[in-house]
Amino acid sequence: MGSSLSTSSSMPTAESRAKVQHLIQDNKVVVFAKVSCPYCVATKALLKRKGIDYTSINVDTTSGGTTIFNTVKEMTGQRTVPNIFIAQQQIGGNSELQALNRTGDLDEMLRKAGALA
Numbered sequence: 351m352g353s354s355l356s357t358s359s360s361m362p363t364a365e366s367r368a369k370v371q372h373l374i375q376d377n378k379v380v381v382f383a384k385v386s387c388p389y390c391v392a393t394k395a396l397l398k399r400k401g402i403d404y405t406s407i408n409v410d411t412t413s414g415g416t417t418i419f420n421t422v423k424e425m426t427g428q429r430t431v432p433n434i435f436i437a438q439q440q441i442g443g444n445s446e447l448q449a450l451n452r453t454g455d456l457d458e459m460l461r462k463a464g465a466l467a
């Protein structure tokens with residue numbers, strides 16, 4: 351009772367770190383998101399409009415999602431969603447994505463990643 355080794359903890363683990371690393375390594379565009387987050391909706395809408403085949407993990411509805419969220423926070427220092435990766439590079443949240451889109455840099459990043467024709 352009350353053990354600090356409780357299995358219900360949502361702290362990052364070796365397994366969750368490996369899982370997040372694989373997700374980022376194996377996919378060109380990854381969005382850690384919450385379905386309840388309007389910034390995440392805006393991010394997904396922009397990517398969809400561009401025809402990008404992104405991978406999204408909704409940490410508020412996925413089993414073990416809180417652990418994933420805490421792991422991404424630990425890895426990046428960013429405490430909010432969306433937390434976006436393009437070609438293994440963390441680019442920030444929705445504000446950063448929209449800003450990159452306004453300058454045209456986003457399309458270049460997506461092209462280099464092989465995610466945009």
Ligand SMILES: N[C@@H](CCC(=O)N[C@@H](CS)C(=O)NCC(=O)O)C(=O)O
Pocket residue numbers: 384386387388389390429430431432442443444445446
């Ligand atoms: N400037 C950020 C704002 C993102 C933001 O505030 N996201 C909220 C959810 S809508 C969040 O992650 N809050 C902390 C939490 O849910 O734990 C962006 O553009 O991505």
